Amino acid sequence: MKKQIIIVLILIFQYQVTNSQSDSLKFGLKGKIIRALGKSSTSPPIFYAGLKGGELGSALIYKSEDFGKTWFPLNNNKPISPYASDIQAISIANDSANSIYAGTWKDGLFKSVDNGKTWKKVLTAPSSDIRNIKMGIQNPLLIYASTSSFGVMKSTDGGETWKRNDPKTIGSTFKFAWSIELDEKNDSIVFAQTFNKGVWKSIDQGNSWKQTLDIKNKVCWDMKISKDSKTIWVASSKSRGSMSSIHYSRDQGETWNEIENVPQIGVNQINVIEREDKKIIIIGSWKNGVFILENEKWTKIEKIDFNVISEILLNNNELLIGSWGNGVYNIKL
Numbered sequence: 001m002k003k004q005i006i007i008v009l010i011l012i013f014q015y016q017v018t019n020s021q022s023d024s025l026k027f028g029l030k031g032k033i034i035r036a037l038g039k040s041s042t043s044p045p046i047f048y049a050g051l052k053g054g055e056l057g058s059a060l061i062y063k064s065e066d067f068g069k070t071w072f073p074l075n076n077n078k079p080i081s082p083y084a085s086d087i088q089a090i091s092i093a094n095d096s097a098n099s100i101y102a103g104t105w106k107d108g109l110f111k112s113v114d115n116g117k118t119w120k121k122v123l124t125a126p127s128s129d130i131r132n133i134k135m136g137i138q139n140p141l142l143i144y145a146s147t148s149s150f151g152v153m154k155s156t157d158g159g160e161t162w163k164r165n166d167p168k169t170i171g172s173t174f175k176f177a178w179s180i181e182l183d184e185k186n187d188s189i190v191f192a193q194t195f196n197k198g199v200w201k202s203i204d205q206g207n208s209w210k211q212t213l214d215i216k217n218k219v220c221w222d223m224k225i226s227k228d229s230k231t232i233w234v235a236s237s238k239s240r241g242s243m244s245s246i247h248y249s250r251d252q253g254e255t256w257n258e259i260e261n262v263p264q265i266g267v268n269q270i271n272v273i274e275r276e277d278k279k280i281i282i283i284g285s286w287k288n289g290v291f292i293l294e295n296e297k298w299t300k301i302e303k304i305d306f307n308v309i310s311e312i313l314l315n316n317n318e319l320l321i322g323s324w325g326n327g328v329y330n331i332k333l
Contacts, residue, residue, distance in 0.1 A: 034050075
């Protein structure tokens, strides 16, 4: 009898350990659609999550102060606007106020100067659909935002005034910029990932643009630039399809190559762990979770039991992964 009790207790313990290990991957917001993740460049434990809701007035932002282990709502647990349902972008400035910017779908740009406790709409921003936001690195007053109608808009005075691409520029370049990325060594150099028009590069803060990568019939969803600013990786896939590709450049976008044998999973996210001896590539997808490329072999991260991925952030050797319906995962590599 005692032996049977001991066996049962062991089985229960093993079940609890297995469950706790599995649950530990989901650090919060389970069941929620994570549309955007943001992190502080000055306070490593601090992360922000923007949610996608199902109706107007459901655009909530959460904050974590422990690397994503626990989350609490900002703005007194209220949406930042009664007219927004989707927080599409979050970015934290390097200015003295530690300003936080949030981009919404159909209700424009919002700003907080009190760590997210309260938010005000930036009435001077010329677009209602803000897809991505990047803050200046050398210039803390510089802000870029990608839009679906006006290409890339920018502010050089901390969000007080804004300039958007004029119609002539849009007609000869691109209208829909899904995301943007900055050269860490020179924030006047900005790359725009577009909807079916490839990747464009500006060396003058977005005043003029040149197409650097032409990818037809695919959306360029995401880009990462190496610490030395020389190597660039671009993740693209056919909109609402599985056809995927990853292109890379070793000369700041002058010439490009394509990585072979990329999993055809609807790639929409890319991040890179840079080590002295090698680079490890992580990709997320619309259809089949997260894969990692190491030693020329792609492997799916089976710990992540949800397939629709919206964002991948890197924090040293940890990944903070936002999912489209199952909250946030934290993976140690």
